[in-house]
Amino acid sequence: xxxxxxxxxxxxxxxxxxxxxFGSRRSTVITIITGSFGSSPITFLVTKLLYVNFGVPFxxxxxxxxxxxAPSLLATFTLYxxxxxxxQAKQENGKDPEENEKPEQEPENNCEEKSGSARAxxxxxxxxxxxxxxxxxxxxxxxxxxxxIILVGTAxxxxxxxxxxxxxxxxxxxxxxxxxxxxxxxxxxxxxxFVYDLGLKGHTRAATVTSRRRAAVPVFIITSLTSSLVFVxxxxxxxxxxxVVSSTGLLMTSAPDMIITFVLHVVSRAFIYGGNTAxxxxxxxxxxxxxxxxxxxxxxxxxxxxxxxxxxxxKTAGSPFYVYISxxxxxxxxxxxxxxxxxxxRDVSKKDGHRKLDSL
Numbered sequence: 456x457x458x459x460x461x462x463x464x465x466x467x468x469x470x471x472x473x474x475x476x477f478g479s480r481r482s483t484v485i486t487i488i489t490g491s492f493g494s495s496p497i498t499f500l501v502t503k504l505l506y507v508n509f510g511v512p513f514x515x516x517x518x519x520x521x522x523x524x525a526p527s528l529l530a531t532f533t534l535y536x537x538x539x540x541x542x543q544a545k546q547e548n549g550k551d552p553e554e555n556e557k558p559e560q561e562p563e564n565n566c567e568e569k570s571g572s573a574r575a576x577x578x579x580x581x582x583x584x585x586x587x588x589x590x591x592x593x594x595x596x597x598x599x600x601x602x603x604i605i606l607v608g609t610a611x612x613x614x615x616x617x618x619x620x621x622x623x624x625x626x627x628x629x630x631x632x633x634x635x636x637x638x639x640x641x642x643x644x645x646x647x648x649f650v651y652d653l654g655l656k657g658h659t660r661a662a663t664v665t666s667r668r669r670a671a672v673p674v675f676i677i678t679s680l681t682s683s684l685v686f687v688x689x690x691x692x693x694x695x696x697x698x699v700v701s702s703t704g705l706l707m708t709s710a711p712d713m714i715i716t717f718v719l720h721v722v723s724r725a726f727i728y729g730g731n732t733a734x735x736x737x738x739x740x741x742x743x744x745x746x747x748x749x750x751x752x753x754x755x756x757x758x759x760x761x762x763x764x765x766x767x768x769x770k771t772a773g774s775p776f777y778v779y780i781s782x783x784x785x786x787x788x789x790x791x792x793x794x795x796x797x798x799x800x801r802d803v804s805k806k807d808g809h810r811k812l813d814s815l
Contacts, residue, residue, distance in 0.1 A: 464752060466527065467492045468745045471732055482655070482670075483648030485736055486729030490644020497638035580743045584750065588668075588799065592734065595675070595792040596751050597758035598785045599727040602682050604759045605782050606689065606720060607637075608766060609775050616693045616774055617713075629713065636717040643725040650674050651733050667737040669800040674730040675793035679786060681723035686783035688716040693776050 467489070474485035498520070505511040583589055606613075610633055614626045654670030692712070735747045769775045 463492070463495075464749065468748055471736065471748070472744070474736065480648075480652060482651035482733040482737065483645055485733050486644045486648030486651070486725070487641070489729045489732045490641040490647075490725055492728075496634065500634050500638060578740055580746060583739050583743055583747065588796070589739070589747070591792055591795055592731075593751060593754050595789050596727070596731045597755045598789055599678065599682060599723075600755035601759055601761060602686070602782055602786060603720075603724055603727065604762045605765060605778065606685065608762050609769060609778070612766075612769055612775055613689065613693065632714075633717055636721050637724075639721055640725050643721050644729045646722075647674055647726045647729040648733060650677065651730070651737070655737075664738065665800050668734075668796055671730065671734045671738070672793045672797050674726060674734070675796070676790070678723060678726040678730055679789045679793070681719045681726065682789070683783060683786040685716060685719045685723055686779050686786055688712065688719070690776060690779040690783060692716070693774055693779065 470488050471485055473488065474481045474483075477484045502513075502516050505516060506513055610630065611626065614629045614633075617629075618625045651670055651674050654673055655667065731751055732748060735751065736744055739747055765778050765781075769778050772778075
């Protein structure tokens with residue numbers, strides 16, 4: 456299973472570069488691929504339904520899944536060329552638009568490089584990884600990944616708390632509904648890419664590193680907002696119901712409110728993973744793409760181990776209320792990531808403007 460998990464991530468990283476073939480729709484294609492990867496739990500749901508409701512032998516389903524892996528091998532050896540997929544602008548101009556910024560970034564007092572701003576394509580992997588921007592992004596994606604893990608990992612506890620630990624049928628129903636919402640990730644992920652590409656509109660032919668990073672700001676704001684709202688709703692749903700109704704007028708245990716929470720979770724999850732891949736692909740040198748995305752998954756996975764003490768805290772407290780409050784605070788903190796990118800890009804633009812004036 457560990458080998459399968461490793462191969463799955465490698466397959467994702469290999470396919471992400473296909474987005475470079477689609478010009479102005481690059482980010483949209485990248486997020487579709489990432490969304491398809493994130494919607495893989497549908498396999499589990501289909502398998503469960505076939506086994507429980509239709510009596511299909513588990514061994515037969517395992518053989519069917521093994522056969523379904525064959526087309527990926529066929530594509531690997533027949534469709535993919537030996538050369539790399541590079542952005543369209545680089546194919547046409549013979550160089551990456553990032554190089555257009557290089558002459559403006561070479562003075563000795565280059566504060567931008569020290570602060571992790573627009574970077575020349577020749578930058579080493581270590582320089583990128585130790586930059587402020589990438590380290591901040593690692594913190595951001597780690598918190599967001601932890602949010603997803605906590606909500607999914609405590610779903611059964613959440614549903615039992617909401618139903619008063621007295622209705623197993625209702626808990627099973629909400630588990631199925633939540634599962635079906637999880638697999639709709641592939642339908643929502645293109646929205647993340649669309650928002651990203653919309654921010655790049657007018658810059659697709661000669662987009663600079665600064666403009667590509669600035670285009671990620673709306674994506675990160677939407678992600679932080681939806682993630683925060685998910686835990687606002689989840690916190691209210693496990694709070695003392697009379698207190699919530701009297702203070703807010705909301706009955707958070709009702710079906711419409713639960714559905715709203717699920718929708719917000721799906722949007723948040725699609726923007727988290729699709730936005731992570733698209734941001735790294737658009738903001739850092741292409742030659743480090745696989746290692747940077749892989750490192751982000753590694754760090755996020757290690758931080759995700761915090762789920763065990765947090766779930767232990769829930770079992771001790773008897774309710775996920777305090778854990779949900781803590782995760783909500785972390786979600787609000789992530790607004791600092793788009794704020795830092797906006798500040799950094801504005802600072803770079805001002806300095807570039809001063810240089811142009813000085814050259815005149």
